[in-house]
Amino acid sequence: MSTVVSLGVMQSLIAQLAAFQAALLLASGLHKWIARGRTRTVLTEFAGVPRRLAPFAAAAVASAEALAGVLLWVPSWRAAGAVLAALLWGGYLSLILHAIARGRRDVDCGCSFGAAQRPLGAYQVLRNAVLTGSALLVAAACEAGAVQPFLPSQVLAGLAFLALYGALDQTMSLTAPRSGELL
Amino acid sequence: MSFLVASQIALWIGLLTLGVVCMALARQIGVLHQRIAPAGALSLRQPLKLGAAAPELVLPGLDGSPVRIGGARGGRSQLLLFLSPGCAVCETLLPALRSAQGAERGWLDIVLASDGEGDRHEAFVREKGLSKFPYVVSEHLGRSYGVAKLPYAVLIDEAGHLSSTGLVNTREHLESLFIAKETGVGSIQQFLGQRGPRPASSGE
Numbered sequence: 192m193s194t195v196v197s198l199g200v201m202q203s204l205i206a207q208l209a210a211f212q213a214a215l216l217l218a219s220g221l222h223k224w225i226a227r228g229r230t231r232t233v234l235t236e237f238a239g240v241p242r243r244l245a246p247f248a249a250a251a252v253a254s255a256e257a258l259a260g261v262l263l264w265v266p267s268w269r270a271a272g273a274v275l276a277a278l279l280w281g282g283y284l285s286l287i288l289h290a291i292a293r294g295r296r297d298v299d300c301g302c303s304f305g306a307a308q309r310p311l312g313a314y315q316v317l318r319n320a321v322l323t324g325s326a327l328l329v330a331a332a333c334e335a336g337a338v339q340p341f342l343p344s345q346v347l348a349g350l351a352f353l354a355l356y357g358a359l360d361q362t363m364s365l366t367a368p369r370s371g372e373l374l
Numbered sequence: 375m376s377f378l379v380a381s382q383i384a385l386w387i388g389l390l391t392l393g394v395v396c397m398a399l400a401r402q403i404g405v406l407h408q409r410i411a412p413a414g415a416l417s418l419r420q421p422l423k424l425g426a427a428a429p430e431l432v433l434p435g436l437d438g439s440p441v442r443i444g445g446a447r448g449g450r451s452q453l454l455l456f457l458s459p460g461c462a463v464c465e466t467l468l469p470a471l472r473s474a475q476g477a478e479r480g481w482l483d484i485v486l487a488s489d490g491e492g493d494r495h496e497a498f499v500r501e502k503g504l505s506k507f508p509y510v511v512s513e514h515l516g517r518s519y520g521v522a523k524l525p526y527a528v529l530i531d532e533a534g535h536l537s538s539t540g541l542v543n544t545r546e547h548l549e550s551l552f553i554a555k556e557t558g559v560g561s562i563q564q565f566l567g568q569r570g571p572r573p574a575s576s577g578e
Binding site: 352358 | 386387390394401
């Protein structure tokens with residue numbers, strides 16, 4: 192009995208996580224499409240994409256994120272969506288680590304919804320590592336058990352997590368105090 | 375729909391609302407931070423020009439060891455903070471100074487400076503726990519840098535040039551000297567001039 196209950200709880204938590212990832216990827220893909228100019232600049236200056244290919248690369252990245260979000264929404268394609276999400280976030284993580292290793296901390300990585308006022312650092316690395324790990328977790332869970340359509344409460348949970356993620360994103364993009372008691 | 379499911383949905387909606395409110399507040403802070411000018415240290419009329427070579431001096435510290443002021447310092451900058459044991463504002467600035475010593479230790483050396491009787495300064499250093507800072511008592515130093523009011527700070531860059539100066543009453547004033555060095559904007563007037571005139575709203 193308790194095994195069945197805990198399995199159900201685990202499936203519900205994974206579904207909430209997947210709903211959050213789907214909402215985040217759809218929002219991120221939409222944002223990249225709306226802010227195409229910034230996305231092109233980021234791809235050129237941060238990812239090293241040649242300038243003439245940047246418009247196509249921007250469209251491809253925005254589409255890939257939106258596609259991953261849609262796939263996560265569909266139960267039969269959720270595992271594939273999670274793998275695509277892990278590839279995307281893992282790719283961004285490697286680009287961030289590469290930029291930090293080369294001392295290019297001040298470049299805009301395009302990984303926040305607003306304009307970044309802080310240099311690249313531990314926060315971006317940790318955030319992308321967590322996102323990549325959570326996407327792999329969803330992919331593994333989808334392979335292991337039956338995948339159900341999202342319940343209304345799970346969709347709301349995903350949206351609530353997205354709002355909290357947005358708040359964290361905004362807070363961490365604020366100019367950091369140089370010194371002081373708070374941070 | 376059971377009561378449990380309904381309450382769970384209500385809780386998620388509440389959390390969603392809370393997240394949106396937090397996001398809006400953080401966004402508002404960011405917008406306000408971009409709109410307001412930094413609290414720059416007040417630059418007073420002084421004999422030295424920003425960018426000019428700072429006077430080089432070697433003076434005895436309160437503990438007897440020589441303290442070198444100005445000159446090229448092997449990639450490190452130097453902050454001279456002129457204060458006085460009898461100055462109440464100087465005392466309120468000391469926590470910010472300790473924070474700055476930690477936060478900026480990678481590139482900055484801080485030197486405290488004053489004038490008057492040595493005994494008072496020794497007692498001041500003991501009472502306020504300032505033994506970690508080089509402390510110079512020299513009227514000549516203050517005159518060389520044109521110090522007229524306290525607490526006054528002078529930031530000398532790694533090449534020995536005057537980077538920024540000003541009357542510092544708060545942590546923000548002190549940090550504005552570091553920001554001035556990083557951005558190459560010497561004063562608040564120069565910063566506002568670079569931003570251009572603000573558009574007037576109906577309330578102005």
